[in-house]
Amino acid sequence: MTDDYARTGIAGADKILGEKGIPRGHNILIAGGPGSGKTTFAIQFLYKGATEYNEPGIYISLDEDPADVKRNMSKFGWDLSKLEQEKKLAFINVSPVRVTSSEKAGLVQLGMKEFKLIKLLEAIREGIEEVKARRVVIDPVTFFTLQYPDEVERIYAMRDLIADFRKTECTNLLISELRGTGLEREHQFEEYLAQGVILLRTAMREDKLIRMFQVEKMRGLEVDNQPRPYNITSNGIEVYPTLTVFK
């Protein structure tokens, strides 16, 4: 049974996920505002997979330099370079392709458009092959979709990406910026396409930041849909599945 699920390795999150984890092979959108800990959550998922569940993973960076990510994550005591050497973890940097472009439509760089999806999928396949990955993180998937100025095109591109991901049989976390914070927020089309959505929401109460972890959707699993408080501590993300969020 447990083999049908990929445990996040974050005790509180796994409890919310019915003491099981994320259904294996599913594409899960991790959406959160800036500083909400999306990357931390995703890296923790990969780190725990590699160290505790014998599931190698790949991290595909579309924005940040993987070296920066590794450095940032070392504060949680996760030695990612070592895992990389042991071939339990691979970092794929597709961010440099962006800089080759010169043409712009508004803020969106058009130069990557024609090869991005193919290039991305190729890179992912290679990465999966290299470490025999069972977990994949794309951070942030929004970067990929935003290059398509037309929304319909964007949705298609995203659907293609997700469809292709399914073939890998990996458990995939797609990191996305969350637009709108607090209780009201916009639903993003990625949410409809993904099989699961985990929100790392933040709200301001007076001048205090309140963090909420919420599994909004998780196809094929009974989950607790209520927002629960979470914290980013020196051990990574800690979710408190039995607590109510106070404002």
Place this chain on the structure above:
Amino acid sequence: MEKLGLSLAEIQEIPGDSLTLVIGPPGAGKSAFCHQVVLNSIAENRPVIFITTEQSPSGVVRLLTEKGVEGAKSEALNFIDAFSQTVGIEALDRPDTICADCADLNSISMATTRLQEIIGQKGVLLAFDSLTSPYLFSGAEVAKFMRLFLSKIAAEGNSVVALMDEGCGKSEDLVAMMSIADGVIRMETEENRQLFNVVKHPKLRPTRVEVLIESKVRIRAATHFDPSVMKRFAKSMLENREGGAEAVGGSLRSIPLFSSVSVDELSGLSRQFARRRYRNGEIIFHKGDVGSTFHIINTGGVKLSIPSDEEGDVFLTDLGPGDFFGELALLDERPRSATATAKDSTETLALERQDFLDFVKLHPDVAVSILAVLSQRIRNLNSQLKSVVLFKPQARLAQTLLKLVGTHGSEVQEGWQISIPLTQPELAEMVRVSTGTIRRLLRDFREAGIVSMEGQRYLIHKPEELRRMATLGDSPD
């Protein structure tokens, strides 16, 4: 000391599986009350989670120990520091202290949950001092916090006590908080007394307890403690499950001195008491002896007196069941100040100095009771001294007989019968004259028709004449 309905000790016991809210205006003594509850818990080796929003953990520890840092090392005491971060000072206190932000209820609930996991056992005391600060930041959300978090902690098998100032927020919020709590104690200070109004309680009937203001000081005084004392007592409590000790505990229960001490603690204490039996007339200790035993009379009676070569013994006082003696030498470690003699077949419960001091440190109520009795004894001595200095033996005998009429007199045809038998030496002691003098005085009284005697029974014929003689204020001859 009289027990007024509930004792303070009973109120200080926060029942398990319940959330008690202590409310009152600032300065009513809520924190001191909370500290006492915490100390009681530590004494029982029961883990405490202390959420402090009003001062740093080290400040609380200082108040709890005052004399040193031993308390800070108590393993049972765990802090959530919701003060330092909020006011922007660095929390340097203890490495194991978990920090939270009192402006963010989530950080408090998360910190508490983490600490619970670390402690890993139920039956914890959660003390929240106080909800006022979070209320200032979060308003009515605090009521929700009580309902959804503190009540949940209580329901998991823990005791929760939370403090809240009255008058700092909307009254409907306070009412909401009171209705959420399983127990509500409203504290007030009024002139020389402190009022504990038990508005509701999961186990006790609503009641009101008044404590003289000294006891407010006393509660603070109780915050000096030595964990080794606590440990010893906790140990003795755990060990004490035997019948013999229980029986002594039963005797202790009836002693007013211990009315504020819980049955459990008494059975713990009873283990340290030794039963001592004395024959009628047997000397328990002599004036000048080096002694370190404190006695409580269980059955029989004891006479305290000071021997004097010239006029026979100077009688100090008679004590009966429930009375105690021997406390002076215990306190100042000097030789006995008086001789104690069993007046009957007497049994005392004797406690050694160190156990006595340890117990009194733990039970300030008892210390205050002892002080009250000591004060009464000093007053009695003063009035006896005054009587000896100011009045002739004749006047003193008249006063003594009048007193006896007042306490043991019953009206009969010929006058007033004193119902207790008194020997002449006993009467001599009470009047502080020699037996020779008393024999002469009684003869004079009899000849004047004031008194008649039949064996050891005295009949007062002319109380008005005694009254006149009693006020003769000439210096003694």
